Every structure is written in C-alpha cells, then in structure tokens.
Amino acid sequence: MSEPRIPVDLLIRGAWIVTMDETRRIYRDGALAVIGDRIHAVGPSAEVEARVSAREVIDGSRFVLTPGFVNCHVHITGEPITRGAVPDDTDWEANVMGWLIPTYQAQTPEEERLSARFAALEMLRTGTTCFVEAGTILDLGAVYDGLAETGIRGRIGQWAQDRAFDPAEDQAALTAHAIETLQREVERYSCAGDPLLAAWPALVGHVTATDDLWRAATQLARDHGAGVTAHMSPDPQDPDFFLAATGKRPIAHLAEIGALGPQLSLTHAIFLDMEEVGLLAGTGTHVTHCPMTAMKGAYGASSAGLFPEMAAAGVQIQLGTDGNNNGNAADMMRAMYVTAGLFKDARRDSSLFSAYDVLECATLNGASGAQMGHLIGSLEPGKKADFVAHDRHRPEWTPLLNVVNQLVWSADGRGVHSVWVDGRRLVEDYRATTIDEDEILAEVEAAAPALLARAGKTVPCRWPVL
Ligand SMILES: [Zn+2]
Numbered sequence: 001m002s003e004p005r006i007p008v009d010l011l012i013r014g015a016w017i018v019t020m021d022e023t024r025r026i027y028r029d030g031a032l033a034v035i036g037d038r039i040h041a042v043g044p045s046a047e048v049e050a051r052v053s054a055r056e057v058i059d060g061s062r063f064v065l066t067p068g069f070v071n072c073h074v075h076i077t078g079e080p081i082t083r084g085a086v087p088d089d090t091d092w093e094a095n096v097m098g099w100l101i102p103t104y105q106a107q108t109p110e111e112e113r114l115s116a117r118f119a120a121l122e123m124l125r126t127g128t129t130c131f132v133e134a135g136t137i138l139d140l141g142a143v144y145d146g147l148a149e150t151g152i153r154g155r156i157g158q159w160a161q162d163r164a165f166d167p168a169e170d171q172a173a174l175t176a177h178a179i180e181t182l183q184r185e186v187e188r189y190s191c192a193g194d195p196l197l198a199a200w201p202a203l204v205g206h207v208t209a210t211d212d213l214w215r216a217a218t219q220l221a222r223d224h225g226a227g228v229t230a231h232m233s234p235d236p237q238d239p240d241f242f243l244a245a246t247g248k249r250p251i252a253h254l255a256e257i258g259a260l261g262p263q264l265s266l267t268h269a270i271f272l273d274m275e276e277v278g279l280l281a282g283t284g285t286h287v288t289h290c291p292m293t294a295m296k297g298a299y300g301a302s303s304a305g306l307f308p309e310m311a312a313a314g315v316q317i318q319l320g321t322d323g324n325n326n327g328n329a330a331d332m333m334r335a336m337y338v339t340a341g342l343f344k345d346a347r348r349d350s351s352l353f354s355a356y357d358v359l360e361c362a363t364l365n366g367a368s369g370a371q372m373g374h375l376i377g378s379l380e381p382g383k384k385a386d387f388v389a390h391d392r393h394r395p396e397w398t399p400l401l402n403v404v405n406q407l408v409w410s411a412d413g414r415g416v417h418s419v420w421v422d423g424r425r426l427v428e429d430y431r432a433t434t435i436d437e438d439e440i441l442a443e444v445e446a447a448a449p450a451l452l453a454r455a456g457k458t459v460p461c462r463w464p465v466l
Contacts, residue, residue, distance in 0.1 A: 005051060005052055005053035006035075006040065007035075007054075007055070008040050008053070008055070009036065009423065010033065010034040010055070010058070010385075010423070011034075011049065012031060012058045012060040012065065013057065013059065014029055014059055014060045015389070016403055017030035017064075018067075018379075019067075020066075020067050020359070020379065021042075021379070026404075027045075030042065030060075031045040031047075031048035031049055032065060033048055033054065034423050039380060039383050039384070040052070040381060041381055042380060060389070062391060062392055063390060064397070064407070065390075066359075066379075067377055067379055067387055068127060068128065068153075068387055069128045069129065069363060070129070070131070070132075070362065070363065070369070071128045071320055071330065072132045072229075072288040072319060072366050073132060073267045073288040073320025074321050074330055075136050075324070076116045076119035077104070077115040077116055077138070078103050079103075079323035079326075080119040080324045080444075081115040081447050082452055083328060083448075084324070084328055085099065086100070086326075088296055092234070095325070095326070100323070100325060103452065103455045106456075109139040109141075113146035114146070114443055116147050117146045117147065118440055118444050120147055120435065121440060123330050123332075124150070124426050124432060126331040126412075127388040127413055127416040127419060129152065129376070129387075129420075130153040131154045131155075132200070132320075134267065135157055135160065135202035135203055135229055136204065137156055138158075138159055140185050140199065144199075148197060149434060150432075151421055152197075152421060152426070153384075153422065155191075155197075155226070156189070156200070157185065157200045159202075160201065160204065161178065162175045162177070162178035162179075162209060162210050182201040182217060183220060186220050192224070192225065196421070200221065201216075201226065202228070202229050202230075203228065203230040204230070205231035206231050206232065211257045214257055215257060217259075218263065226263070226371065227263050227264065229264075229265045229266075230264070230267070232250055232251075232266045232267065233251075233266075233270055233272060234270055234271070234299050235270070249272075249273060249275070251269075251275075251276035255279045261284060262286070262368075263371070265287070265369045266287055268293075268299065269287045269289075269310075270299055270300060270301050274309065280310065281314045281315045284316075286318055286365070287307075287310060287315050287316070288318050288319065289301070289361070290321065290326070290327065291327075291338035291339045292321060292326070292328070293320075302343065302345070303346060305343075307353075311353070316368055318362075319339060319366065321334075321335050331412060331413035333412045333413045336361070336362050340355055340357075340408050355405050355407070355409060359404055359407065359408060363377045384422055385420050386422065388418075389418040390407070394415050396411050396412075396415060397410065416430075
C-alpha cells in the first residue's frame, strides 16, 4: 500500500533549487511544494512528486529557485520617487543636507504612500521579498496602508531622532516625544504573530539619538520581538562626535549603554577600529553593508572598511541598497555583485566575499538581521513560501555550470521571472500581480517634478538637454 498523497496548493517541478538549508543543498532537478503560506517540501522532483497531489503544477525547467532576498536597508519614501536627481559628484554634506533632507521634508503623505508602493514594485521585480526600512518615514500610516495592498514582507518605522543641536531646544521634550512616537507605532503595528508588515524602532542614528533614545529603542525591540536599525559611521564624522562627547568611539559607547546585541542592525559601519569590530562580533550585532552607496558616495568602504575583518570575526554582514539617490537601484543582485568584487579588488585577495558568502549575506544573514531567521532566508519545509524564480532562458544564465557563480556574477534582478511571498505569487512572467505597473510608473513620473519643485531643487545636467 502506498502512502496517501498530501494535497498541496502548488508544486514547482524540474527546477534548479538553491535551498540555503543547513548543508546548502542545491537540486538540479528539484521540486518545491507549498501549502498556504508555508513550504511543505523541497527535494528531488521524483521524490516530492510521489508524495503530493497538487492543485497547481508549474514546470520549473526554465527556473532557478532561490529564497527571496532580504534588503536590510532601504529608504522607501522620498528617494524612490526622485531617483537619480542628485548628481554623483556631490559630497556627503551636499547630498544629505542639500538634496535629501529638503526632499524628504517636502513630501506629502500621499507621495510617501506612492513612493513606498513604487519601492515595493522595484524590490519585488528584482527578487526582494522582505525589507527593512532605513528609518526615514514621516507618515507611517500612509506607508503601511499603501504597502499592505502589495503583499510584500517588511519592517518599517517612523522617523526618530531627538538630539537637540540648538541650545534653545528643550532636550527632555524632544526625547520624550521621540520615545512616545516609537512606542505608539511599535504597538500599533506589532510584530506579534509575525505579520507581513510591522513597525520597528527605526532610528536615523549617526549622532542624532541621545543615550535615552537608544536605551528606549533597545527595550522596545526586546519587549516586542522587533529589531532596531540605525545609520552609523559612514565617514569619520560619527566617530569624531562620539569621541568628543563621550571619550569613546560609537560602537564602544553603544556597548557601554547596552544598545548592542542581536536586535540591532547598524548600517554602513565603515569607519570602525578593531575594538569596535570585536564588540560587534561579541554581541551578535548585525552590520548592513550598502556597497552601491559606498561607491557612489565615495564613502571609502573598500579603502577604509573592515568588512573582511568583520566577516572573519564572525559579524553577520547583511546587505542593503539604501536610497535611490545613493546607489540608485534597489536590486539586491547588484548589491551582491558589488560586494563580491569590492574587497577582492581592494585587497588583491580573491578569497574575500565569494559568491557563496554573498548569497548568504543576501538571504540567511538578512533574515536573521530582520529578526525573521525562523521564518525566511532558506527554502525548507515549515518556512514561509518566499521565493524567486530566476529565468534561465536568458543569455546571462546560459550555460548553467555553477549556479551560485552565475547568480552573483552573471545575472541580475532583470532576470527575475516570478516571485512568491507568503505563498502568494506577487510577480508573474515579469509583471507585478498586485500593483498596476503602467499606472504607478505614470504616477511617479508626474510626482517627481512636483516634489522636487516644492523642495526647491532643479535637477542639473552638465550637457545641454534639448
Ligand atoms: Zn540610509
């Protein structure tokens, strides 16, 4: 007597499957079965097929399946709808203070909603199924509502900073307001029950948060099963400030006030010393590397960054694409490519950040940093059905000899054919299923000049545009 077949909702058979499971198994004729929002089985096609009876069967011979990518640092408002406005020859000060801050401040809630949906479209179309917002959302309610319709998984947060830079400001009132805001939003969009979308205490970071705000954010994250995200040390300004104010470098100071730990993801983390690297490794603090931003913004990740040392020390490095004016694309496959190459070249050492390593950064490490290691990051029974079907019928995927090399060094997000999140197909045959692509492209094209005009910015071009 043969075992009765288990009814499943979806069976994809005959595909290459890069599982990222414990032993990193790769199937060249694999099948993946889904029940509801979860993966039921992954294995050789013949074995899985014999055990299930599927409501829908997809021939996967055209596909390479991977876990969905986790983008751990992306600004989903402000920049997606002004992508590319900022010239690439502006320094950090001109970029952030001259361009980005005025643009963020000029946004309406409706523009933030549009921008968030547009960011979701770009991420889904390039294989990102889960993201962590970078901490610069002004109207969290509008963004949440806009994203909820898209089906993407993510963690978002209200813009939070409290340091009084002007002595006339009331520091205690600023801190109380920031903590109240974080608390309200984390309770309103709770992580409890692992919903697709929830709020984190997201700090702008750098030097903008007082110790009290850091401590409150850390406690809120621990109480609510959330994480904390913050920018830190993309250039020497943050270490200089902390040294002057506290006598310690930023990571050493954060260690002293109890803010480090596996709940925290620090983005950029370029200007560190080896003591700080040791503190990050020892506390399980995550570091989000945004290689495209570092390159475009001339941060010095390749010359000053200690990323190879962090990886060797055991720091879990995850990847982010940052803002659409800092790297300009939210394609995690591009971020993987740049990460794989940056330190090989800078250090003249080809052993650094192999294709295997960077795929771990974009999947498993990202899932862990997003506080969702138990849910996503690999294709295994019981995990959420968040996965990507890359299209093999393209020049960059042919011939298919080493699938991991191919994924990181040859392919990019434009070869993403289909994407599932929570068992739901959100991209099918290169088109989003939950977002009207023609409509949103037209809306963004119209919104960009209006927003930039309100921010008082005109987009320069060195050459005549006729
Ligand atoms: Zn950022």
